[in-house]
Amino acid sequence: MTSISIIGSGKMSGAIAEVATRAGASIQIIKRGAESMSAARPGLDYGVMGDKLIGDLVVLAVPYGAYPSIVERYRDQLREKVVVDISNPIDFSTFDQLKSPADSSTAAELVKLLPAGTAVVKAFNVNLGDTLASGTNGTTRTTVLFAGDYADAKIAVAAFIEAAGMRAVDVGPLTRARELEAMGFLQIVLAALGKTRYESGFTLLE
Template sequence: MKVGIIGTGNMGRAIAQRLIRGGHQVFVAGSGHEKGQTLALELGGQGPGTIEAAATKDAVAAGCDIVVLATWYSDSTRIAVELSETLRGKVVVDIANPFNETFDGLITDYDTSAAEEIQRRIPGAHVVKAFNTTFAPALADSAFDDTVVDVFLASDSDDAKAAVAELVESSGLRPIDAGALRNSRVLEQNALFMVELQGRYALNFQAGLKVLPAEPLPFPARVAAHA
């Protein structure tokens, strides 16, 4: 797939690295062109996929069918407004957690989420919440030895969710269907809880949420019928 990543921080780098190893064509843009170029030079040649820097975030949004907002919540909402027309019809992956300044609470109201606020700003796009419960070190191959990292996906578009699931699975990760976009509220609360655990147990952010079913999980999830 042709995937654009806006953001060159720890998460942007980790996701780009995974996608390159999965054989995808990655275009990356940072707050300055030199940041994208630096990341492209660092990760180039690490897999069958490719990576190159785009001149601007507008170029990333225009040239890719899937765009990952690998930025802080405040930046993601601003970018969503700026690129609202450019992102129309595209799949937009939101990884943000709306943490407060002390990382012990969320700045969003209880009846919304970062993903829902971003979707509200780009009504013509299909927002998928993903990667918000996976810390950057946990995306590294060595983080969990042979245990596959779970990536929870929430969206109101089944087609968009399926496209991101394919991207996730091809990159050596396991997609978990987390239902509608409103379930991002739960995912973001879980990310807050995981941050608290980092401090309690000094996990160095090499931890994540994992579903341990008795049998392999299908995608999309099959909802059990109840009498």
């Protein structure tokens, strides 16, 4: 059984916690400063920023802009973890571009912040939160696309996804995060425009 620490306590944190519950994982949720918290659920271990991370997988469920402060706080611990980047750094003032560099990705920028050799996996960013919480995307089983450079880390993330009853699709090395982020951005725009429901979105047909 795997264990997971989720940093952040917003909507995506709750969705990933539902996934972890289905996967039978032990769960720690690290609250940031003064942010609001959904009601505590049994089986979840709540902590605050600075608490030791108990999970083998660590999901950053915070805005991209908060990555440097998270890494500053947890740098040494993250070196031993599988760090999961789920972000879509949309500029919500314009809904017209990403805040990450055009030739890069939040995942690639995160790698630069972390100790050399830290395993980062991009995952879950092309899934609207409701499709993770429910495990279904429209009438299909939810497919989770992921990318990374370390085989062991990718196997761990894929096992977590599959244990939660979803389909895991490895799209390649971490450089593919750029395309995953473009797709995640497009999906959020389409949901906001009403072109897809928040309970569905993109999928990869078999």
